[in-house]
Amino acid sequence: MANPWQNSILVTDNITMQFGGLKAVSNLALNIAPRQIVGLIGPNGAGKTTAFNMITGVYKPTSGKITFDGNDITGLRPNQITELGIARTFQNIRLFSSMSVLENVLLSKHVRLKATPLEAILGLPRYTRARKRHIEECMDLLEQVQLADVAHEKATSLPYGKQRRLEIARALATQPKMILLDEPAAGMNPQESLELMEFIARIREQFGLTVLMIEHHMEVVMGICEHIVVLDHGETIAQGTPTEIQNNQQVIEAYLGAVDESA
Amino acid sequence: MTGEIFLQNLANGISLGSLYALIAIGYTMVYGILRLINFAHADLLMVAAYVAFYGILVFTLPWWLSFLIAIVVTAILGVSIEKVAYRPLRDAPRISVLISAIGVSFLLENLGIVAIGARPKSFPRPEDIVWNINIGDISFLSLTIIIPLITVILLVAVTYMVNKTKIGTAMRAVSRDFETASLMAVDVNKVVSATFVVGSSLAAVGGIMWSLQYPQIDPLMGVFPGLKCFIAAVMGGIGSIPGAMLGGFILGMGEVFLVAFMPELSGYRDAFAFVILIFILLFKPTGILGENVVEKV
Amino acid sequence: MDRQKIKTFLTLGLVLLSCLVLFWGEQYLGKFSTRVLNLAAIFVILGASMNLVLGFTGMFSLGHAGFMCVGAYVSAILTMSPESKEMIYFMEPIISPLDKIHWPVFPAILTAGLVAAFFGFLIGFPALRLRDDYLAIATLGFGEIIRIIVTNTISITNGSLGLKNIPPIKSLWVYWGFAIATIWILKQLINSSWGYAFKAIRDNEIAAEAMGIDIFKHKLMSFTIGAFFAGLAGALMGHLITSVDPTMFRFLFTFQILLIIVLGGLGSLTGSVIAGVLVTVMMEVLRFVEQPMNLFGLQIPGIPGMRMVIFALLLLVVILFYRQGLMGTREFNWDWVLDKVGVGRRKEKGVGVDG
Incomplete structure (x- = not known):
């Protein structure tokens, strides 16, 4: 130990x-x-x-x-x-500016994907199924932090307080x-x-x-x-x-x- | 290798190194302040060379007047480029400014081709400044002495300006922290313009001396010296004027001696600088005399 | 009918339409137009792949011409007949076993892409630790090194004399087939989890790393894929003009590709396709400014280099005044079209599972 x-x-x-x-x-x-x-x-x-x-x-x-x-x-x-x-948030908010709220959170699931890029390109089931599951998980998480209603908004268009909450949600999504x-x-x-x-x-x-x-x-x-x-x-x-x-x-x-x- | 040949190469290395150093200072000053590779800097060499060329041959002005006009024209051009192509993008992503710099460089080169033609022209060598010196068996051009001499004089002048004058202090302030300097009532635009005046003038001197030493000029003549001098600036530690000088000399000497000792590698001469660059960036990205900068998170 | 079905039909329709256009073009277009269209396909591949690296992953790489060079030479050497190799390599004979190799074009083109990707991997390994301008100058340097090596390894590449009599490909199907496949693959990649990882790195590298993304691995992946398609395009270029030499792959090429992606929009594949075709066609159309003209009896001499002046100005105007380019980061999609026409109802917008 x-x-x-x-x-x-x-x-x-x-x-x-x-x-x-x-x-x-x-x-x-x-x-x-x-x-x-x-x-x-x-x-x-x-x-x-x-x-x-x-x-x-x-x-x-x-x-x-x-x-x-x-x-x-x-x-x-x-x-x-x-x-x-260990997950973290930043003092000066660092959201992914080109992405939606859901996509920001979804990104944290990337490392958990077991599929290969080739499977993703060809749209094979191992990838699409995992991706679907991750989207569901992230929507659940957004539900819990009361951001589900803005899931498809651009992250940087949210009001300041919600951006802070999104940063926390994004950190939580890494489990x-x-x-x-x-x-x-x-x-x-x-x-x-x-x-x-x-x-x-x-x-x-x-x-x-x-x-x-x-x-x-x-x-x-x-x-x-x-x-x-x-x-x-x-x-x-x-x-x-x-x-x-x-x-x-x-x-x-x-x-x-x-x-x-x-x- | 005999002593004479060694000395000959040494002399060549020193004059090439001086040219590199002179041009590298312009890169390092602009980078220090704007954090931008001024791709157009290389083409300022070419502009200066052509202005001097036309001054002497077409307008039959005395060489010194032509050189002076070339320096002034180049400085004005340098400042204008910054005003038109870089300043509006100061708050834009860095990629945009870089693209703009590449665009300006490409524009100048092709304007050169359109206006003058791609065919090389031979640059006049005024007898007042270019003659042969013979010492024993060694024969060399007066330029071998003049070029390093002018480089040293200009280097001392620039160092004095940066460290001792008011505008120099402002330049150092801006290069350390752009925003704070502007809050401290430093007129950032003026400082940036001043930097471009100095950098472009040095490029002009470099371009003229380059053309005297290698008297074939064409619209693309600046491209390779430009890339190499940027590399020299990175090698010495970008933002550092003594560093640019050191980098220029190492590169110039290195190139000359690489070809002298290993003639079979002469085809790779132009690759030498890039190989050095890659090693420097991998093992000491801040350069020989550079400072360590930690990114703020 | 629901949206999804309409979209599937529309996509199938578009594929069919493209086939018809290609079929028609193959039958009726003249030699010159076909050549221009084929060149456009090559530039579409180049634009899309450099956009992956620069627009989507945010790495300012200027080495595309170098990877093209690798691809062009690999495919040319693999496909040229042993007889023409013997004839062309007169300074130094080509080394064994390259002298006997005589491959069909398709495996050769794919191999060209793979070899270029391998070079991309090797170069990316040291270079991708750098950022912004340092990366730009290092990749530019690598591109030049590749060119210098090609010029000097005479027994493999025939040095500065270059290669001639490369087996020609003339068919629109081949070039546009490769272009469409490239776009499809890149679109799938960009809409996948990996694509989002690339965009996250571009948007905010530190945050992406804090989300568990291995920055270096993903940058290397994007760079290597970019190099693969650049190699492919280089190979096609060789078969289109049937000769290659090292001076072809100067920085000029990278500049043209840069113009395409800036004009189309950094981060938009659709933009790269539109601008790729546009720039290529303009390049041909604008040839007239470089040729002597007779205007109302007035003799105007041609001005060589004028096209590049126009392109440089175009690049500057776009970057200074319309930084988004034609498309910004938007992509073509049927939803947008259908919303405009008001057909069908959108079920739910969101992240695509399959893109």
């Missing part, structure tokens, strides 16, 4: 990312249990997205080791990590064990944020997911996260339950105060 911590799904063993002379993230140690919702917070430039990029394989950590579900995933390609069960959300509530009003919280809690239950999210909206973070990690200048300055974090003097100084002013 490669996993030294029992009951952990994701363990980052002191991962560090260095760009030239700049340490974007240093010695980040996360230990996340299955089905937990964990918040990663910190001021702008604290290294949160860099941490996501290391976990999802966009960057290879300069040092340290990442273990997911018993597999060492350090330095694997993003697509390999997705196949192992992940864990999902990484990069500022899912960015640009949302309090009402929308509230709906998003409910949505995240619901998909966690429904799909048995572990959630790691970067978020600036404190109501969202404090509302649903069971565990919070605070980064500042790449350093982990605190970890703990929402109450612990809210009462942590260092965090208040480094971060919460600043947010209250700007909020």
Whole structure:
């Protein structure tokens, strides 16, 4: 068993990312249990997205080791990590602009196709049947996230909130064990944020997911996260339950105060 | 290989390398700022050569005046190309700008063929600047000295301009971050135009000296030097002026010595640059003096 | 009658109509028109296949002429008779066993495509790690390297003298047969899950990778398929004009194909077909500007190169003012036609299972 911590799904063993002379993230140690919702917070430039990029394989950590579900995933390609069960959304929405909502979601089934391109070109049953099944599965998923009515609209023509939801749906379609959300509530009003919280809690239950999210909206973070990690200048300055974090003097100084002013 | 032949080749390599370097600087400056291969840069060489050619032979102007006019015309052309064909596409996908650049290049080449004809013409060599120098058994053209000399002078001038002048500072700012620079009240359009003036003028000087060294000019004369100089710029590290210089010299020397040492490979001379390019891109895509850039996700 | 049935009938009708047109053309068209139409078929193949790489997968590759060159030479060497090889290779005799090979054209053309695809695979392996302009210049470089190698390997390719007396193919059926097959295969591919993967890579590479798509594998696949059809088209080109030489496959070719896909629309097969025919026909029609003319007794000399000036201007005008081209990313489909005429009712729009 490669996993030294029992009951952990994701363990980052002191991962560090260095760009030239700049340490974007240093010695980040996360230990996340299955089905937990964990918040990663910190001021702008604290290294949160860099941490996501290391976990999802966009960057290879300069040092340290990442273990997911018993597999060492350090330095694997993003697509390999997705196949192992980590899905993600992006801070700046990255939908496929030429495709419809359904096609965006359907794409995540591509790696699960057993057929060959030749079968697809000739329209042989092994391909068409699988494709039909995938379309049905994706329509079901869109049904569950209340996007079925816009399934054939162009993805980028949706209103902002729905685009965010579509990004999450697209990530869910890869059938992940864990999902990484990069500022899912960015640009949302309090009402929308509230709906998003409910949505995240619901998909966690429904799909048995572990959630790691970067978020600036404190109501969202404090509302649903069971565990919070605070980064500042790449350093982990605190970890703990929402109450612990809210009462942590260092965090208040480094971060919460600043947010209250700007909020 | 005897000492004389070696020296002869060395001299050839230096002058070819200088020409490459001079042209490569234009590529590297434009790429540094617009992140665009200015395919038309290669054809500016040709335009400069023809303007100088007609100035001397048809209008019987003194050579220096013809060269000056050629440089001015080329600079104006370079700036106009940017205004007409690149600027409207600044927010378009990169593929569009590249296609536009290829279109301009093709237009210039074929306009050349239409206006002048595809047949090569021989470029005049003014006696004031081209003569034979004999040292012992070695005989070489004055150009072998003049070309590297002018290259070094221009390189120093451009480096000074980029590092020490106000417009140079603005150029560096724009090449580092286009949007931020424009927010900081840098007039981006002016900076881009200035870059094209400098780059195109250097291309003009390169084109004229190229024609003096290899005095057969035709409308497609810029194509191969252009490709090779872009490769030189990539080799040295795109965006870096000393890098372009270094890349130009390595390429020029490499080509001359490849043919000198292995004459049986002379047919592959033009492939040499591309082979180098592919190796560079695979093993050190940022070039010899280039900086590492991480894509933001 | 429901939509699906109407569409099937319409498609069958279109196939029948094309057959009739080809049959009529074969009987009554003159030598010149047939040749132009055959050339158009070749450019349709070239446009569609380069569009797969550039328009659908978003890889700015400029190596198409190089792959054509490979295809043209392979098919020519495989099909030329041993006697004409002995006659033509007078600088250096052709090496064994190529001197004795004498294949029929069809397997040779397919082999030409496969060999070009193999070259595409080899070149794509290093080159496809690059993007945008770097990829453009690297593929351009590879194209040139191919040409330089062909010029220098005299005992295989006859060097700069080129090859003559390649077995000719004149029939419209062959060229348009290949063109229609190419379009059909590419359409099926593009509407399949793989096609969507290509488009996802074009739209947003990072998101595509996060969806589990192996970017490099898919880019290589698209590039290799593109090279296959370029090789096929090159082979057909050889049989159409019955001679090849290395200077034929200069960048000029790639430029013409680029014009076709930009004009037709990056990411539209329909556009490539329309523009492929259009550009080829224009290329022939515009020949008059390069020939001396007699206008009302006024002698106007021909201007060589004028056609290319027109094409370059056309490319610039399209890219600057009508970036979508004729079709944008739209495709011809019967639903659109039927909606216009108001026949039948659309059951449900959605992702096609079989395209």
